[in-house]
Structures are given as structure tokens and as C-alpha cells.
Amino acid sequence: MGALAYLGSMGQSGRQGDVMDVQELAKAVRAGDRRALARGITLVESGRADHRGQALALVAALGGARQALRLGLSGTPGVGKSSLIETFGLMLTAQGLRVAVLAVDPSSARTGGSILGDKTRMERLSRDPLAFIRPSPSRTELGGVARRTREAVALCEAAGFDVILIETVGVGQSETVVAQLCDIFLLLLAPAGGDELQGVKRGIMEMADLLLVNKADGALLATANRTLADYAGALRLLRHRPQDPEGFPMALTVSALENRGLDEAWAAIQALATWRRAEGHWASTRADQARHWFGQEVRQGLLAALEREPVLGLMQLLGEKVALGLQTPDSAAAELLARLGR
Numbered sequence: 001m002g003a004l005a006y007l008g009s010m011g012q013s014g015r016q017g018d019v020m021d022v023q024e025l026a027k028a029v030r031a032g033d034r035r036a037l038a039r040g041i042t043l044v045e046s047g048r049a050d051h052r053g054q055a056l057a058l059v060a061a062l063g064g065a066r067q068a069l070r071l072g073l074s075g076t077p078g079v080g081k082s083s084l085i086e087t088f089g090l091m092l093t094a095q096g097l098r099v100a101v102l103a104v105d106p107s108s109a110r111t112g113g114s115i116l117g118d119k120t121r122m123e124r125l126s127r128d129p130l131a132f133i134r135p136s137p138s139r140t141e142l143g144g145v146a147r148r149t150r151e152a153v154a155l156c157e158a159a160g161f162d163v164i165l166i167e168t169v170g171v172g173q174s175e176t177v178v179a180q181l182c183d184i185f186l187l188l189l190a191p192a193g194g195d196e197l198q199g200v201k202r203g204i205m206e207m208a209d210l211l212l213v214n215k216a217d218g219a220l221l222a223t224a225n226r227t228l229a230d231y232a233g234a235l236r237l238l239r240h241r242p243q244d245p246e247g248f249p250m251a252l253t254v255s256a257l258e259n260r261g262l263d264e265a266w267a268a269i270q271a272l273a274t275w276r277r278a279e280g281h282w283a284s285t286r287a288d289q290a291r292h293w294f295g296q297e298v299r300q301g302l303l304a305a306l307e308r309e310p311v312l313g314l315m316q317l318l319g320e321k322v323a324l325g326l327q328t329p330d331s332a333a334a335e336l337l338a339r340l341g342r
Contacts, residue, residue, distance in 0.1 A: 022054055027060035029159050036131055037159045041134055045175040059151055062158035068100075069273060070153060072178035074168045074204065075188030080214045081167055082121040084188060084256040089122070091262055092163055093130040098116055100156040101125070101133045130251055134163065150293055156291055179207040180292050183282065184269055189213045189231065191224035206238060209249050210268060216253035216261065224253050235307040243281040314339065 026140065028036030044055040075081050083101070089099045100123065118120075125131045148165060156164050168178050180183045187208035205211070213232050216224035231251040238249075250268060254261035276282040306315065317334055321327040327335075 020043050021226060022057045022061055026058055026158075029058075029062060029155060032160050036160075037132065038154055040155045041136075041152045041183065043138060044155065045148045054288075055148075055151065060155055062154065064154065064157070066157045066162050068153075068157045068164045069184070069269075070164050070182040071269065072166045072182030072185045073166070074178055074185070075214075076190065079190045080256050081188055081190050084212070084214055084262075085165055085167055086122040086125040086255065087092065087256045088262050089131055089165065090127045090128065091259070091266070092123075092127050093175060097130070097162040098160060099125075099128075099131045100159075100161040100164045100169065101131065102152050102156070102164065103133065103135045104149060110146075132156070132159075153181060180289050183276070183285070184209045186210045186212055186265075186269075186271060189227065191215050191220045191227050205234065209244070210265065211235070211249065211251040212261075212265060213251065213253045214256060217255040217258045228253050228320060243276060243285065244271070245275045278305075311340070313338075 025040055029040050038167075042056060043051055046052075046055065052059060072086065075080055085101055085103075089101060092099050122133055126253050128297065136149065136152065153164055153166065166178055166181055185208050187204060187210070187324055189211060213224045213228050216228075228251050235249055235251060241249075244304055248268075252261055252265055252268065254265055273282070276285070305311065314336060318327065318332040321333050322329050
């Protein structure tokens with residue numbers, strides 16, 4: 001059965017047939033079939049309850065034997081994330097590396113829709129046979145990534161990609177969840193002064209392994225160099241992290257437009273990855289990340305359970321009391337939790 005037919009038939013066939021279909025899809029993903037990879041990601045991103053079991057079976061069937069270099073990339077809107085990813089990705093594919101881009105687009109708070117225009121913004125990279133670009137909606141998730149980005153990363157690793165770039169939505173200071181998905185976190189910055197430095201705050205700067213000041217070209221070159229000096233000074237005020245060798249985190253200038261500085265950035269990424277592997281930080285970080293996502297899945301499952309009857313009826317009743325001013329939000333929440341604990 002083909003992958004499209006498989007997706008359409010889920011929930012209709014028996015358990016044994018479903019498992020066989022999952023194994024077939026897993027085999028195609030491991031073989032590097034791009035269409036199978038895209039369909040597998042569609043499956044793990046599906047919100048249907050009957051798809052969830054299939055998604056878990058698919059991820060389990062693929063295993064975790066293959067590992068790619070996971071690079072998270074964040075930055076404020078308009079800083080040039082897509083342009084830099086395209087130029088950087090083309091540089092890597094020219095070296096024979098297979099590159100996957102998982103781009104998370106913001107979803108409308110009203111309609112839930114997303115533009116998902118990353119393939120149009122990375123037109124040249126999307127045509128490269130060694131590249132794979134997958135835009136995903138953030139939906140209601142905070143932190144700059146979609147809920148199932150982690151599983152999409154696992155599928156791309158199983159498909160044999162060497163480097164996986166995870167582009168966040170560009171929401172600013174809260175965009176730190178991506179640090180729990182990647183091996184190295186890149187923070188992209190625009191040539192600007194104090195306001196920009198104030199804007200990113202310490203929260204996201206403390207997560208970053210490499211600060212890249214983009215648009216260091218033309219009339220902005222001098223400004224970019226001044227910004228680089230500002231950030232380099234700010235980094236010296238941060239406490240040294242045990243997972244960093246001497247000189248990290250570091251700040252560099254790059255230009256996606258003129259393809260300048262990307263070789264130096266790639267060399268720094270490779271040096272940091274090599275050091276962390278040799279010192280054991282790579283494996284321990286991935287173990288900590290797995291533990292983090294286990295906790296997240298438990299929390300999400302508990303929240304989903306609260307949306308089902310008979311709990312839902314109690315939540316609606318208490319919600320009405322809160323809306324009418326008959327009960328405070330804190331006391332209503334305490335009452336609900338107390339009843340659940342009985």
C-alpha cells in the first residue's frame with residue numbers, strides 16, 4: 001500500500017495491517033524517499049487521535065541509530081533568517097552534505113491558519129536535490145517551534161540528512177524552546193545598537209552558542225561591526241558554561257546577501273560540535289533533552305485529559321463562576337484539582 005493510501009485508510013484496517021503499513025512507510029523514509037518523509041511528517045503532525053498511535057509506531061520503527069547535526073536558528077522578524085538559511089544551506093549542499101530545513105511559521109490566533117511560505121522565500125534551496133524544506137504551523141504552541149517539530153527532526157535524521165536546520169517563528173525573547181531540540185543554537189541579529197541589545201535580553205542570549213550579526217554588507221557594514229563589538233562585550237558578562245570550550249559562545253558577522261562570513265560560522269559550528277562530542281557534552285545534552293520532552297508529553301497529555309468529559313463539564317461550570325465573579329480563578333483551579341485528586 002502506498003503512503004497516501006495508508007494515510008487515508010488509518011482507522012479502518014486492523015491493527016496488524018496498520019503496523020505493516022507503518023513498517024512500509026518507515027522503510028521508505030530510511031531509504032531517503034522524500035515523498036515518504038513528507039508524508040511521515042504529515043502523520044506525526046496530525047491532530048487526529050487515530051493518527052497518534054500510528055505516528056508513535058512510525059517513530060519507534062525508525063529508531064534513533066542515525067544522528068544529524070541539529071542547528072536551531074532564532075532571531076527577530078526581518079533579521080534575514082530565511083535568506084541566511086538558503087545561502088548557508090546551498091554552501092553545505094555544495095560540499096555534498098544533505099540539508100533538511102524545518103521552518104515553523106506563526107499561526108493566526110483568530111483563524112489558526114499559517115502562510116507557510118518558506119519554500120517561496122528559499123526558492124533556490126528548495127530546488128536543490130540535496131535539500132529538503134518543510135514548513136509547519138506553530139498553531140497554539142509557544143516558544144517558537146511546533147509541538148511535533150521534535151518528531152519531524154527524528155524523521156529527517158532517519159532519512160539520512162547530515163544537517164537539520166530548525167528555523168523558529170521569530171517571536172523574540174521567549175524563543176528558547178528550540179534549545180531543547182538542537183545541538184547548537186544560533187541567534188541571528190540585525191545591525192543595530194542598544195535597543196536591539198536590550199530587546200533580546202539575557203534569556204535567549206544565555207541559550208545561544210553563536211551570535212551571528214547578519215546584513216554585514218554595503219552601508220550597514222560599519223554598523224554591523226559596531227553591533228558585533230557590543231554583543232561580544234555582552235557575552236563576556238555572561239557566566240561561562242561547562243559545555244563550552246574557550247571562546248564560546250562567540251559573535252560573528254555574516255552576510256547572506258554577499259555570502260560572507262558563512263565559512264567562518266560553519267568552521268565555528270564544527271569546532272564546537274567536535275569538542276562537545278569529545279568531552280561527552282553532546283550525549284548528555286541529548287539525554288537531558290529526551291528527559292525534557294518526556295515531561296512535556298506528560299503535561300500535554302494531562303491537559304488533554306482535562307478537556308474530556310466529565311472533567312470538561314466541571315471546568316465549564318467553574319469557568320462560568322469565574323466569569324460571573326462568583327469565584328476567583330485561583331480558587332476555582334484549586335477546587336478542580338482537589339476534585340481530581342480524590
